[in-house]
Amino acid sequence: MAFTLLALQGFGGVLAIAQRVLVEQRRWLSQEEFLEVLAVGQVLPGPNICNVSLMVGDRFFGWRGAFAALAGMMAVPLVIVLILTVLYTQYAMNPAVAGALKGMGAVSAGLIVGTGIKLAGALRSSPMGVPISIAFGIACFIAVALLRWPLVWVLFVLGAIACTWAYRRLAARIASGAEQ
């Protein structure tokens, strides 16, 4: 049920509202946990937000919860989208409708960026350290947003480097912990 409400508020992408509801309102996940779930949802095939709802539902309520979360995420919006499709063909030429879509699109882009800013706070606890984390983030932004490289390759190559780096940092941390 929570996921239905959540999905209904997610114009142009549910990520911003998912972070607010799951982390800030219901407190099911911490900022770090949300980021982890999102990371897994991102590298797996399939829509990231659907993967996130599956995983969160599964963690708290088992596989039934997983499918309840997914169904909640999809059902009502699906009906709305199909109704809109029928309406769209009639009003596509209306300049006010086109303008409203553009305005809503601009805001939803802002929502995604704003959520990214909030989640970036969770990087403070990263074992890689803040500067390295930011460097990986900037590299990824340049590759995806500015150079428009295919996402799959950026994810695998940059992701592999970042994960290897994190692995070695964690190893160093464990080694220094063992000496004390």
Added chain:
Amino acid sequence: MHLSLDLLLSLFGHFLVLSLLAVGGAITVAPDMHRVLVGNLGVLTDAQFNASIAIAQAAPGPNILFVAVMGYQAAGLAGAAATLAGIMLPSTTLALMVARWGHARRDWRAVQAFKAGMAPIVIALMFSTGWILTAETPGWRHILLTIAAAVLVSRTRIHLLLLIGAGGLVGALGWV
């Protein structure tokens, strides 16, 4: 509309395969959907294809629903069911298995390293999405709107629907 089982099956089958390729969201395999739906099968026009994505972006809910819109335009409600089931089935099964595997081993160093390494990349992808969504559109006033929305979301607890509504209003008045 002439519904044929052949068409439904080929829609289902094609989206079944695409599901596992769609790393980073179904929108990444949209070019291949275009190749099949508009090219090979010829069930959608170019305009219908683009409208499918625009509608799902503008509507509430996950953007993946654009897949259902395409199915609907190609073959009615049964088409929507075929494409949506096809795109969801493999990826959800995999996601569940991986999530359980990872959660059971969350103390492993490799699992922790994966989470730590991916975190900045996932955040950067969110910035990239925002960038692509605004930079694609000509003009500059909507960029101010995007920046204002980003600041409001990260600094205040203002209701997100209020922001979207305001954006829609500003757009309908022709200011962006």
